[in-house]
Amino acid sequence: MKEKIKRPRDESSPVDKPLPSPKAKENHSSCDGPSRQWLIGLGVTGLQHLRVSGGCLWATEAIPAGEDVLSIPRTAIMTSTGAMESRAGIAARAAVADITKEQLMWVWMASEREDNDSPWFPYLSSLPYPAPDPINWGPSLRQQMSGILLAHVCEVEQSLLCLAEKLQGIVTFEGLKWARGTHRSRRFQDTLCGLSLGDCTGGCGVMIPLLDMANHSPTADVAWPHNESKVCLRVNYPIAAGQEVFNNYGPKGNEALLFDFGFCLRDNLHDSVSLCLCVEDGGSVRRLGPFHIHRGARFPPSLWEALGAIALGPLRWFMASSRCACPT
16 A cells, blocks of 8 residues: 655645744644755755655656766765864763764754754754654554553653753753754755765764655665765656656664654555563563564574573573573
């Protein structure tokens, strides 16, 4: 069955429209990205055959297979080095010695979104508020969560609260929560901006304006040719005028899609179930897993080992548990 996609509210609306302030956007669930003028000023090319509407990318003319739809210059990409060297990043590193590069990205994004004079304000202020991930869901949606999912959300929220307390005067809890959800749902691989530049290491992902407006389709055949100066989106299939331009987030199951992007796909071929085992061992409780059981795949061998260890008793338990330390 074809996956459900977002449909535009007004297909005639242009890319270049006035940008509301962040506070004016707080009740919006989708936005139409940064202005065309801002993108052109950064050197983005390919805008002539694209428009953004309803939070999606649409083709305004036929795009043949193998064509680069968009080209984004390296200077238009937000990286962890930019976060570390920013004023907010420097202050955060002074306040929290063990802050991670990913957390620094959140601090930077939240801070720049509130600064009208920031060069990143036109981009960050145009993104959806609140972010789509479950951490930013309201009470009505949270009531539909299962116990395990709700526990995970509460755990993440608590860690963000602790971080926000250490960063008082630099960033707020609400700002961190939005930035985390926005970053995790829109980030691209660090390698797309060139590891040889030395400023994209750490595995926390980069933010690429406009490219992050493309929705996910598991059947979209796309490529990301890149070098030290730019990143491109190349479609390896023809797109007719008026059709949506998709990205492919990779072979992700619904659990990963839900936690990071806030949506699931019906009949997802890459879906899996994560199973954790809690067993008693010498009066204490031990946790094994998670074991990922994929649709159509064989039963995980490491899970068989763990179940066998439990059945054979404590003597074999320690021998088997060492082999299950890194379940597949």
